[in-house]
Amino acid sequence: MDFQPDTEQQMLIDLVRRFVREEIIPLEAKLDPDASELAPEDHARLVEKTKAMGLFGIDIPPQYGGPDIDIVTRTLLAIEMAQHRAGLYAPCYGTFGGAGLAQIFEANEDQKERYLYPTLRGEKKAFFGLTEPSGGSDPARAIQTRAERRDNGWVLNGSKIFISGADRAQYGIVFARTDAAKGRAGITCFILDAGTPGFYVRRVVHTLRSSSYATELEFKDCWVSDRQVLGEVNKGFAVANDRLTRQRIPYAAGCIGVAIAAHEMAVEWAKLRSTFGDKLANRQAVQWMLVDNEIDIRSARYFTLEAAEKARRGLPFRTEAALAKLIASEGGGRVVDRAMQIHGGMGMTKDLPLERWFREMRIRRVGEGPSEVQRMVVAREILGSSLR
Amino acid sequence: MALPLRLGKPWRPLVSDEVDRLPGQLGVYQIADASGAIVYIGQAGARSPFGLRSELQREAHERGTGHQFRVEVNMQYRTRWFELLMVHKADHGILPPDNAKNPPPLLGRLDPA
Numbered sequence A: 001m002d003f004q005p006d007t008e009q010q011m012l013i014d015l016v017r018r019f020v021r022e023e024i025i026p027l028e029a030k031l032d033p034d035a036s037e038l039a040p041e042d043h044a045r046l047v048e049k050t051k052a053m054g055l056f057g058i059d060i061p062p063q064y065g066g067p068d069i070d071i072v073t074r075t076l077l078a079i080e081m082a083q084h085r086a087g088l089y090a091p092c093y094g095t096f097g098g099a100g101l102a103q104i105f106e107a108n109e110d111q112k113e114r115y116l117y118p119t120l121r122g123e124k125k126a127f128f129g130l131t132e133p134s135g136g137s138d139p140a141r142a143i144q145t146r147a148e149r150r151d152n153g154w155v156l157n158g159s160k161i162f163i164s165g166a167d168r169a170q171y172g173i174v175f176a177r178t179d180a181a182k183g184r185a186g187i188t189c190f191i192l193d194a195g196t197p198g199f200y201v202r203r204v205v206h207t208l209r210s211s212s213y214a215t216e217l218e219f220k221d222c223w224v225s226d227r228q229v230l231g232e233v234n235k236g237f238a239v240a241n242d243r244l245t246r247q248r249i250p251y252a253a254g255c256i257g258v259a260i261a262a263h264e265m266a267v268e269w270a271k272l273r274s275t276f277g278d279k280l281a282n283r284q285a286v287q288w289m290l291v292d293n294e295i296d297i298r299s300a301r302y303f304t305l306e307a308a309e310k311a312r313r314g315l316p317f318r319t320e321a322a323l324a325k326l327i328a329s330e331g332g333g334r335v336v337d338r339a340m341q342i343h344g345g346m347g348m349t350k351d352l353p354l355e356r357w358f359r360e361m362r363i364r365r366v367g368e369g370p371s372e373v374q375r376m377v378v379a380r381e382i383l384g385s386s387l388r
Numbered sequence B: 001m002a003l004p005l006r007l008g009k010p011w012r013p014l015v016s017d018e019v020d021r022l023p024g025q026l027g028v029y030q031i032a033d034a035s036g037a038i039v040y041i042g043q044a045g046a047r048s049p050f051g052l053r054s055e056l057q058r059e060a061h062e063r064g065t066g067h068q069f070r071v072e073v074n075m076q077y078r079t080r081w082f083e084l085l086m087v088h089k090a091d092h093g094i095l096p097p098d099n100a101k102n103p104p105p106l107l108g109r110l111d112p113a
Helices: A007-028 A040-052 A071-081 A102-106 A109-120 A180-186 A236-272 A284-312 A318-348 A354-364 A371-383 B051-063 B077-092
Strands: A126-129 A146-150 A153-164 A171-177 A187-193 A199-205 A214-225 B027-033 B038-044 B067-073
Touching: A007 A040, A007 A071, A071 A236, A071 A284, A102 A109, A102 A236, A126 A153, A153 A171, A153 A187, A153 A199, A171 A236, A180 A187, A187 A214, A187 A236, A199 B077, A236 A284, A236 A318, A236 A354, A284 A318, A318 A354, A318 A371, B027 B051, B027 B077, B038 B051, B038 B077, B051 B067
Parallel strands: A126 A171
Antiparallel strands: A146 A153, A146 A171, A153 A214, A171 A187, A199 A214, B027 B038, B027 B067
Protein backbone atom coordinates (compact mmCIF):
# COMPACT_ATOMS: atom_id res chain seq x y z
CA MET A 1 0.00 0.00 0.00
CA ASP A 2 1.15 3.54 -0.76
CA PHE A 3 0.60 5.80 2.20
CA GLN A 4 2.02 8.97 0.68
CA PRO A 5 -0.60 11.69 1.27
CA ASP A 6 -2.48 12.81 -1.84
CA THR A 7 -2.75 16.50 -2.70
CA GLU A 8 -5.84 17.12 -0.61
CA GLN A 9 -4.45 15.23 2.37
CA GLN A 10 -1.17 17.15 2.14
CA MET A 11 -3.06 20.43 2.08
CA LEU A 12 -4.91 19.47 5.28
CA ILE A 13 -1.69 18.24 6.90
CA ASP A 14 -0.01 21.57 6.11
CA LEU A 15 -3.00 23.44 7.51
CA VAL A 16 -2.95 21.54 10.81
CA ARG A 17 0.85 21.69 11.03
CA ARG A 18 0.73 25.47 10.67
CA PHE A 19 -2.03 25.66 13.30
CA VAL A 20 0.06 23.66 15.77
CA ARG A 21 3.20 25.71 15.17
CA GLU A 22 1.64 29.17 14.96
CA GLU A 23 -1.24 28.90 17.43
CA ILE A 24 -0.69 26.07 19.89
CA ILE A 25 3.05 26.05 20.58
CA PRO A 26 3.36 29.81 21.30
CA LEU A 27 0.44 29.64 23.76
CA GLU A 28 1.82 26.48 25.31
CA ALA A 29 5.15 28.16 26.00
CA LYS A 30 3.39 30.38 28.55
CA LEU A 31 1.61 27.53 30.38
CA ASP A 32 2.80 25.29 33.17
CA PRO A 33 4.76 22.40 31.59
CA ASP A 34 2.16 19.97 32.89
CA ALA A 35 -0.89 21.96 31.83
CA SER A 36 -3.50 20.23 29.73
CA GLU A 37 -5.93 23.12 29.27
CA LEU A 38 -5.81 26.50 27.61
CA ALA A 39 -7.34 29.60 29.15
CA PRO A 40 -11.07 29.54 28.23
CA GLU A 41 -10.77 32.66 26.04
CA ASP A 42 -7.84 31.18 24.10
CA HIS A 43 -9.70 27.90 23.67
CA ALA A 44 -12.81 29.68 22.36
CA ARG A 45 -10.74 31.76 19.93
CA LEU A 46 -8.96 28.70 18.53
CA VAL A 47 -12.21 26.74 18.21
CA GLU A 48 -13.46 29.52 15.93
CA LYS A 49 -10.31 29.03 13.86
CA THR A 50 -10.73 25.27 13.51
CA LYS A 51 -14.36 25.85 12.55
CA ALA A 52 -13.21 28.31 9.89
CA MET A 53 -10.74 25.65 8.69
CA GLY A 54 -13.67 23.23 8.31
CA LEU A 55 -12.03 20.77 10.68
CA PHE A 56 -14.02 21.21 13.89
CA GLY A 57 -15.67 17.98 15.06
CA ILE A 58 -13.37 16.06 12.77
CA ASP A 59 -14.30 12.68 14.28
CA ILE A 60 -18.05 13.24 14.15
CA PRO A 61 -19.72 11.14 11.43
CA PRO A 62 -20.98 13.28 8.54
CA GLN A 63 -24.63 12.32 9.15
CA TYR A 64 -24.29 14.06 12.53
CA GLY A 65 -22.67 17.19 11.11
CA GLY A 66 -19.00 16.18 11.00
CA PRO A 67 -16.80 17.34 8.11
CA ASP A 68 -16.77 13.92 6.39
CA ILE A 69 -13.06 13.22 6.44
CA ASP A 70 -12.05 9.58 6.01
CA ILE A 71 -10.22 7.71 8.75
CA VAL A 72 -6.89 7.58 6.90
CA THR A 73 -6.85 11.37 6.56
CA ARG A 74 -7.98 11.76 10.17
CA THR A 75 -5.09 9.54 11.22
CA LEU A 76 -2.62 11.66 9.27
CA LEU A 77 -4.06 14.76 10.93
CA ALA A 78 -3.99 13.15 14.38
CA ILE A 79 -0.26 12.60 13.89
CA GLU A 80 0.12 16.34 13.30
CA MET A 81 -2.16 17.41 16.15
CA ALA A 82 -0.04 15.55 18.72
CA GLN A 83 3.19 17.39 17.91
CA HIS A 84 3.37 19.66 20.93
CA ARG A 85 4.04 19.30 24.65
CA ALA A 86 0.50 18.35 25.70
CA GLY A 87 -0.22 16.65 22.39
CA LEU A 88 -0.24 13.03 23.49
CA TYR A 89 -3.28 13.29 25.74
CA ALA A 90 -4.60 16.73 24.83
CA PRO A 91 -3.97 17.14 21.09
CA CYS A 92 -4.33 20.84 20.29
CA TYR A 93 -6.06 21.15 23.69
CA GLY A 94 -9.30 19.85 22.22
CA THR A 95 -9.74 22.80 19.87
CA PHE A 96 -10.69 20.46 17.03
CA GLY A 97 -13.68 19.30 19.09
CA GLY A 98 -14.57 15.80 20.07
CA ALA A 99 -17.10 13.25 18.95
CA GLY A 100 -17.88 12.00 22.44
CA LEU A 101 -17.89 8.31 23.17
CA ALA A 102 -18.19 6.12 20.11
CA GLN A 103 -20.77 3.87 21.80
CA ILE A 104 -23.30 6.63 22.18
CA PHE A 105 -23.78 6.63 18.41
CA GLU A 106 -25.31 3.15 18.93
CA ALA A 107 -27.93 4.60 21.27
CA ASN A 108 -31.65 4.61 20.52
CA GLU A 109 -33.36 7.83 19.43
CA ASP A 110 -34.49 8.75 22.94
CA GLN A 111 -30.96 8.33 24.25
CA LYS A 112 -29.49 10.23 21.31
CA GLU A 113 -31.73 13.18 22.13
CA ARG A 114 -30.71 13.12 25.77
CA TYR A 115 -27.01 12.37 25.39
CA LEU A 116 -25.54 12.26 21.88
CA TYR A 117 -26.82 15.55 20.50
CA PRO A 118 -26.00 17.58 23.63
CA THR A 119 -22.53 16.00 23.53
CA LEU A 120 -22.00 16.98 19.91
CA ARG A 121 -23.18 20.51 20.73
CA GLY A 122 -20.53 20.63 23.47
CA GLU A 123 -23.13 20.84 26.24
CA LYS A 124 -22.36 17.50 27.87
CA LYS A 125 -19.23 15.50 28.58
CA ALA A 126 -19.07 11.79 29.26
CA PHE A 127 -16.82 9.23 30.92
CA PHE A 128 -16.17 5.61 29.95
CA GLY A 129 -16.50 3.28 32.94
CA LEU A 130 -15.03 -0.10 32.11
CA THR A 131 -11.89 -0.86 34.15
CA GLU A 132 -12.30 -2.13 37.71
CA PRO A 133 -9.87 -2.70 40.59
CA SER A 134 -10.03 -6.39 39.65
CA GLY A 135 -8.33 -5.61 36.34
CA GLY A 136 -8.64 -3.85 33.03
CA SER A 137 -6.97 -6.07 30.48
CA ASP A 138 -9.62 -8.77 30.57
CA PRO A 139 -12.81 -6.85 31.22
CA ALA A 140 -15.10 -9.72 30.24
CA ARG A 141 -13.91 -11.69 33.25
CA ALA A 142 -12.79 -8.87 35.55
CA ILE A 143 -16.04 -6.91 35.72
CA GLN A 144 -17.49 -7.41 39.19
CA THR A 145 -19.83 -4.44 39.29
CA ARG A 146 -23.28 -6.00 39.42
CA ALA A 147 -26.58 -4.75 38.07
CA GLU A 148 -29.61 -6.50 39.57
CA ARG A 149 -33.15 -6.23 38.34
CA ARG A 150 -35.35 -4.18 40.69
CA ASP A 151 -38.40 -1.87 40.41
CA ASN A 152 -38.53 -1.90 36.61
CA GLY A 153 -34.90 -0.97 36.44
CA TRP A 154 -31.44 -1.98 37.57
CA VAL A 155 -29.51 -1.50 40.79
CA LEU A 156 -25.75 -1.08 40.37
CA ASN A 157 -23.25 -1.98 43.07
CA GLY A 158 -19.48 -2.02 42.62
CA SER A 159 -16.57 0.20 41.68
CA LYS A 160 -14.46 1.37 38.75
CA ILE A 161 -10.92 2.71 38.63
CA PHE A 162 -8.70 4.68 36.24
CA ILE A 163 -11.73 6.49 34.86
CA SER A 164 -10.85 9.79 33.19
CA GLY A 165 -13.15 12.78 33.45
CA ALA A 166 -15.83 11.21 35.65
CA ASP A 167 -15.65 14.12 38.10
CA ARG A 168 -16.41 16.63 35.35
CA ALA A 169 -18.82 14.60 33.22
CA GLN A 170 -22.57 15.00 33.03
CA TYR A 171 -23.01 11.32 32.22
CA GLY A 172 -21.05 8.17 31.65
CA ILE A 173 -21.19 4.72 30.14
CA VAL A 174 -20.86 2.02 32.76
CA PHE A 175 -20.44 -1.70 32.20
CA ALA A 176 -21.93 -4.07 34.77
CA ARG A 177 -22.51 -7.78 35.11
CA THR A 178 -26.18 -8.62 34.66
CA ASP A 179 -25.77 -12.41 34.46
CA ALA A 180 -23.01 -13.90 36.59
CA ALA A 181 -23.20 -17.27 34.84
CA LYS A 182 -22.63 -16.06 31.30
CA GLY A 183 -19.11 -14.54 31.30
CA ARG A 184 -18.73 -12.01 28.54
CA ALA A 185 -22.31 -12.69 27.47
CA GLY A 186 -23.54 -11.45 30.83
CA ILE A 187 -22.41 -7.83 30.68
CA THR A 188 -24.69 -4.87 30.02
CA CYS A 189 -23.85 -1.29 29.18
CA PHE A 190 -25.71 1.48 31.05
CA ILE A 191 -25.82 5.24 30.56
CA LEU A 192 -25.54 6.85 33.96
CA ASP A 193 -26.34 10.49 34.77
CA ALA A 194 -23.69 12.02 37.03
CA GLY A 195 -26.30 13.14 39.55
CA THR A 196 -27.83 9.68 40.02
CA PRO A 197 -28.18 8.87 43.74
CA GLY A 198 -25.73 6.17 44.74
CA PHE A 199 -23.07 7.22 42.23
CA TYR A 200 -19.89 8.58 43.81
CA VAL A 201 -16.54 9.86 42.51
CA ARG A 202 -14.55 8.64 45.47
CA ARG A 203 -11.01 9.78 44.79
CA VAL A 204 -8.41 11.06 42.41
CA VAL A 205 -5.92 8.47 41.17
CA HIS A 206 -2.55 10.12 40.61
CA THR A 207 -0.35 8.63 37.91
CA LEU A 208 2.78 9.41 35.90
CA ARG A 209 0.52 11.64 33.87
CA SER A 210 0.69 14.56 36.25
CA SER A 211 -1.13 16.89 33.87
CA SER A 212 -4.39 15.06 34.41
CA TYR A 213 -5.81 12.49 36.78
CA ALA A 214 -8.01 9.45 36.72
CA THR A 215 -10.74 8.75 39.27
CA GLU A 216 -12.13 5.88 41.28
CA LEU A 217 -15.91 5.45 41.23
CA GLU A 218 -18.34 3.70 43.54
CA PHE A 219 -21.89 2.55 42.84
CA LYS A 220 -23.90 1.95 45.97
CA ASP A 221 -27.48 0.81 45.41
CA CYS A 222 -27.48 3.07 42.38
CA TRP A 223 -30.83 2.62 40.57
CA VAL A 224 -31.22 3.32 36.86
CA SER A 225 -34.27 2.75 34.69
CA ASP A 226 -34.53 0.52 31.64
CA ARG A 227 -34.27 3.68 29.53
CA GLN A 228 -30.60 3.81 30.51
CA VAL A 229 -29.62 0.47 28.97
CA LEU A 230 -27.38 1.12 25.96
CA GLY A 231 -27.94 -1.55 23.34
CA GLU A 232 -29.28 -4.84 24.63
CA VAL A 233 -29.13 -6.48 28.01
CA ASN A 234 -26.19 -8.92 28.24
CA LYS A 235 -24.66 -7.59 25.02
CA GLY A 236 -22.56 -4.83 26.51
CA PHE A 237 -19.20 -6.47 25.94
CA ALA A 238 -19.50 -6.16 22.18
CA VAL A 239 -20.08 -2.43 22.67
CA ALA A 240 -16.92 -2.16 24.78
CA ASN A 241 -14.85 -4.30 22.49
CA ASP A 242 -15.71 -2.39 19.36
CA ARG A 243 -14.65 0.82 21.04
CA LEU A 244 -11.37 -0.64 22.22
CA THR A 245 -10.44 -1.74 18.71
CA ARG A 246 -11.37 1.56 17.02
CA GLN A 247 -9.63 3.64 19.65
CA ARG A 248 -6.31 1.96 18.96
CA ILE A 249 -5.78 3.81 15.68
CA PRO A 250 -5.89 7.41 17.00
CA TYR A 251 -4.06 6.15 20.10
CA ALA A 252 -1.22 4.96 17.87
CA ALA A 253 -1.33 8.17 15.82
CA GLY A 254 -0.75 10.27 18.95
CA CYS A 255 2.33 8.22 19.80
CA ILE A 256 3.70 8.74 16.29
CA GLY A 257 3.11 12.49 16.46
CA VAL A 258 5.04 12.82 19.70
CA ALA A 259 7.80 10.53 18.40
CA ILE A 260 8.19 12.73 15.31
CA ALA A 261 8.37 15.88 17.45
CA ALA A 262 10.97 14.32 19.78
CA HIS A 263 13.00 13.03 16.82
CA GLU A 264 13.00 16.45 15.13
CA MET A 265 14.27 18.00 18.36
CA ALA A 266 17.02 15.38 18.58
CA VAL A 267 18.11 15.93 14.97
CA GLU A 268 18.24 19.68 15.46
CA TRP A 269 20.16 19.37 18.74
CA ALA A 270 22.62 16.88 17.28
CA LYS A 271 23.52 19.39 14.58
CA LEU A 272 24.00 22.21 17.09
CA ARG A 273 25.67 20.57 20.06
CA SER A 274 29.43 19.99 20.13
CA THR A 275 31.29 17.74 22.53
CA PHE A 276 34.99 16.92 22.54
CA GLY A 277 35.49 19.12 19.52
CA ASP A 278 32.84 17.76 17.19
CA LYS A 279 29.11 17.96 16.59
CA LEU A 280 26.95 15.21 18.08
CA ALA A 281 25.63 14.67 14.55
CA ASN A 282 29.11 13.49 13.50
CA ARG A 283 29.24 10.80 16.20
CA GLN A 284 28.26 7.36 14.99
CA ALA A 285 26.63 6.54 18.34
CA VAL A 286 24.27 9.47 17.89
CA GLN A 287 23.73 8.81 14.20
CA TRP A 288 22.62 5.27 14.99
CA MET A 289 20.19 6.49 17.61
CA LEU A 290 18.69 8.82 15.03
CA VAL A 291 18.47 6.00 12.49
CA ASP A 292 16.75 3.79 15.05
CA ASN A 293 14.29 6.64 15.67
CA GLU A 294 13.59 6.80 11.97
CA ILE A 295 12.97 3.04 11.85
CA ASP A 296 10.58 3.17 14.80
CA ILE A 297 8.64 6.12 13.39
CA ARG A 298 8.36 4.77 9.86
CA SER A 299 7.29 1.31 11.08
CA ALA A 300 4.65 2.77 13.38
CA ARG A 301 3.36 5.07 10.66
CA TYR A 302 3.08 2.22 8.17
CA PHE A 303 1.23 -0.14 10.52
CA THR A 304 -1.09 2.59 11.77
CA LEU A 305 -2.03 3.76 8.29
CA GLU A 306 -2.51 0.15 7.23
CA ALA A 307 -5.04 -0.31 10.05
CA ALA A 308 -6.75 2.95 9.12
CA GLU A 309 -6.89 1.95 5.45
CA LYS A 310 -8.52 -1.38 6.30
CA ALA A 311 -11.03 0.40 8.52
CA ARG A 312 -11.72 2.88 5.71
CA ARG A 313 -12.44 0.02 3.32
CA GLY A 314 -14.77 -1.64 5.82
CA LEU A 315 -12.45 -4.64 6.18
CA PRO A 316 -11.67 -6.36 9.50
CA PHE A 317 -8.85 -4.41 11.15
CA ARG A 318 -8.62 -5.85 14.66
CA THR A 319 -5.19 -7.41 14.11
CA GLU A 320 -3.86 -4.37 12.27
CA ALA A 321 -5.11 -2.03 15.01
CA ALA A 322 -3.44 -4.18 17.65
CA LEU A 323 -0.15 -4.13 15.71
CA ALA A 324 -0.40 -0.38 15.21
CA LYS A 325 -1.02 0.28 18.90
CA LEU A 326 1.76 -2.08 19.94
CA ILE A 327 4.40 -0.77 17.54
CA ALA A 328 3.56 2.93 17.93
CA SER A 329 3.45 2.91 21.74
CA GLU A 330 6.61 0.83 22.18
CA GLY A 331 8.52 2.50 19.33
CA GLY A 332 7.36 5.95 20.40
CA GLY A 333 8.68 5.33 23.88
CA ARG A 334 12.05 4.31 22.50
CA VAL A 335 12.23 7.42 20.30
CA VAL A 336 11.54 9.76 23.21
CA ASP A 337 14.08 7.92 25.34
CA ARG A 338 16.78 8.27 22.67
CA ALA A 339 15.92 11.95 22.16
CA MET A 340 16.42 12.50 25.89
CA GLN A 341 19.76 10.71 25.76
CA ILE A 342 20.93 12.89 22.87
CA HIS A 343 19.87 16.04 24.77
CA GLY A 344 21.77 14.96 27.88
CA GLY A 345 20.94 16.85 31.08
CA MET A 346 18.58 19.27 29.36
CA GLY A 347 16.54 16.32 28.21
CA MET A 348 15.64 15.56 31.81
CA THR A 349 14.34 19.03 32.63
CA LYS A 350 10.89 20.50 32.47
CA ASP A 351 12.34 23.21 30.24
CA LEU A 352 11.82 20.79 27.34
CA PRO A 353 8.75 18.66 26.59
CA LEU A 354 10.77 15.43 26.47
CA GLU A 355 10.34 14.51 30.16
CA ARG A 356 6.54 14.91 29.92
CA TRP A 357 6.44 12.81 26.76
CA PHE A 358 8.63 10.19 28.45
CA ARG A 359 6.21 9.84 31.37
CA GLU A 360 3.08 9.95 29.27
CA MET A 361 4.43 7.63 26.59
CA ARG A 362 5.14 5.03 29.26
CA ILE A 363 1.44 4.94 30.05
CA ARG A 364 0.66 4.23 26.38
CA ARG A 365 2.16 0.75 26.68
CA VAL A 366 -0.54 -0.05 29.22
CA GLY A 367 -3.53 2.14 28.33
CA GLU A 368 -6.15 0.93 25.81
CA GLY A 369 -4.90 -2.62 26.22
CA PRO A 370 -1.29 -3.36 27.24
CA SER A 371 1.33 -4.56 24.78
CA GLU A 372 0.85 -8.14 25.98
CA VAL A 373 -2.86 -8.05 25.12
CA GLN A 374 -2.10 -6.64 21.67
CA ARG A 375 0.30 -9.55 21.15
CA MET A 376 -2.45 -11.95 22.27
CA VAL A 377 -4.81 -10.47 19.69
CA VAL A 378 -2.23 -10.96 16.95
CA ALA A 379 -1.31 -14.45 18.17
CA ARG A 380 -4.94 -15.51 17.95
CA GLU A 381 -5.00 -14.33 14.36
CA ILE A 382 -1.80 -16.22 13.53
CA LEU A 383 -2.71 -19.43 15.33
CA GLY A 384 -6.38 -19.56 14.58
CA SER A 385 -9.55 -19.67 16.58
CA SER A 386 -8.57 -22.76 18.59
CA LEU A 387 -6.87 -20.46 21.10
CA ARG A 388 -9.94 -18.32 21.67
CA MET B 1 -3.49 1.79 49.16
CA ALA B 2 -4.76 5.30 48.49
CA LEU B 3 -2.63 8.29 49.51
CA PRO B 4 -4.02 10.61 52.21
CA LEU B 5 -6.50 13.02 50.66
CA ARG B 6 -5.99 15.93 53.00
CA LEU B 7 -2.84 17.71 54.13
CA GLY B 8 -2.32 16.85 57.79
CA LYS B 9 0.93 18.58 58.67
CA PRO B 10 0.99 21.16 61.48
CA TRP B 11 0.59 24.81 60.47
CA ARG B 12 3.69 27.00 60.47
CA PRO B 13 3.68 30.81 60.71
CA LEU B 14 3.89 32.49 57.31
CA VAL B 15 7.02 34.51 58.02
CA SER B 16 10.36 34.89 56.27
CA ASP B 17 12.33 32.82 58.76
CA GLU B 18 10.05 29.84 58.06
CA VAL B 19 9.58 30.09 54.31
CA ASP B 20 13.24 30.82 53.58
CA ARG B 21 14.04 27.31 54.84
CA LEU B 22 11.62 25.59 52.45
CA PRO B 23 12.93 23.36 49.67
CA GLY B 24 13.02 24.64 46.12
CA GLN B 25 10.92 21.71 45.01
CA LEU B 26 7.58 21.44 43.25
CA GLY B 27 4.47 20.86 45.30
CA VAL B 28 1.29 22.22 46.81
CA TYR B 29 0.56 24.39 49.80
CA GLN B 30 -2.25 25.74 51.91
CA ILE B 31 -2.54 29.16 53.56
CA ALA B 32 -4.75 29.58 56.63
CA ASP B 33 -5.75 32.56 58.72
CA ALA B 34 -4.80 32.82 62.37
CA SER B 35 -7.71 30.56 63.39
CA GLY B 36 -6.62 27.78 61.04
CA ALA B 37 -9.33 28.32 58.40
CA ILE B 38 -7.92 27.64 54.96
CA VAL B 39 -8.02 30.75 52.80
CA TYR B 40 -6.02 29.56 49.80
CA ILE B 41 -4.68 26.38 48.19
CA GLY B 42 -1.77 26.94 45.84
CA GLN B 43 0.75 25.07 43.76
CA ALA B 44 4.44 25.57 43.10
CA GLY B 45 4.77 24.54 39.48
CA ALA B 46 7.77 24.17 37.23
CA ARG B 47 7.71 27.86 36.33
CA SER B 48 8.25 28.88 39.96
CA PRO B 49 11.91 29.97 40.13
CA PHE B 50 12.53 28.15 43.42
CA GLY B 51 9.43 26.02 43.75
CA LEU B 52 7.69 26.02 47.12
CA ARG B 53 10.22 28.41 48.63
CA SER B 54 9.64 31.20 46.11
CA GLU B 55 5.86 30.72 46.09
CA LEU B 56 5.65 30.93 49.88
CA GLN B 57 8.07 33.86 49.98
CA ARG B 58 5.72 35.68 47.61
CA GLU B 59 2.70 34.71 49.72
CA ALA B 60 4.40 35.97 52.91
CA HIS B 61 5.33 39.24 51.23
CA GLU B 62 1.83 39.82 49.81
CA ARG B 63 -0.23 38.68 52.80
CA GLY B 64 1.75 40.14 55.68
CA THR B 65 1.41 38.80 59.20
CA GLY B 66 -1.36 36.72 60.76
CA HIS B 67 -1.29 33.76 58.37
CA GLN B 68 -0.08 30.18 58.55
CA PHE B 69 1.01 27.70 55.91
CA ARG B 70 1.80 24.06 55.26
CA VAL B 71 3.34 22.40 52.22
CA GLU B 72 3.62 19.05 50.50
CA VAL B 73 6.48 18.33 48.10
CA ASN B 74 4.84 16.63 45.15
CA MET B 75 5.91 16.22 41.54
CA GLN B 76 2.22 15.71 40.68
CA TYR B 77 1.57 19.25 41.82
CA ARG B 78 -1.17 19.91 39.29
CA THR B 79 -3.36 16.88 39.93
CA ARG B 80 -2.70 17.14 43.67
CA TRP B 81 -3.78 20.80 43.56
CA PHE B 82 -7.02 19.90 41.79
CA GLU B 83 -7.56 17.12 44.31
CA LEU B 84 -7.08 19.43 47.32
CA LEU B 85 -9.49 21.96 45.84
CA MET B 86 -12.13 19.29 45.21
CA VAL B 87 -11.70 17.79 48.68
CA HIS B 88 -12.03 21.23 50.27
CA LYS B 89 -15.21 21.86 48.28
CA ALA B 90 -16.59 18.48 49.31
CA ASP B 91 -15.77 19.19 52.97
CA HIS B 92 -16.97 22.81 53.13
CA GLY B 93 -19.34 23.22 50.18
CA ILE B 94 -17.27 26.08 48.77
CA LEU B 95 -13.72 26.78 47.65
CA PRO B 96 -11.30 28.63 49.94
CA PRO B 97 -12.11 32.34 49.63
CA ASP B 98 -8.98 33.32 47.71
CA ASN B 99 -9.43 30.43 45.24
CA ALA B 100 -13.11 31.31 44.80
CA LYS B 101 -12.07 34.72 43.45
CA ASN B 102 -10.40 33.03 40.50
CA PRO B 103 -11.60 29.42 40.36
CA PRO B 104 -9.94 26.99 37.96
CA PRO B 105 -12.13 26.27 34.95
CA LEU B 106 -13.78 22.83 34.87
CA LEU B 107 -13.09 21.88 38.47
CA GLY B 108 -14.59 18.45 39.04
CA ARG B 109 -16.54 17.08 41.97
CA LEU B 110 -15.37 14.53 44.49
CA ASP B 111 -17.33 12.53 47.08
CA PRO B 112 -14.60 11.31 49.45
CA ALA B 113 -15.80 8.39 51.54
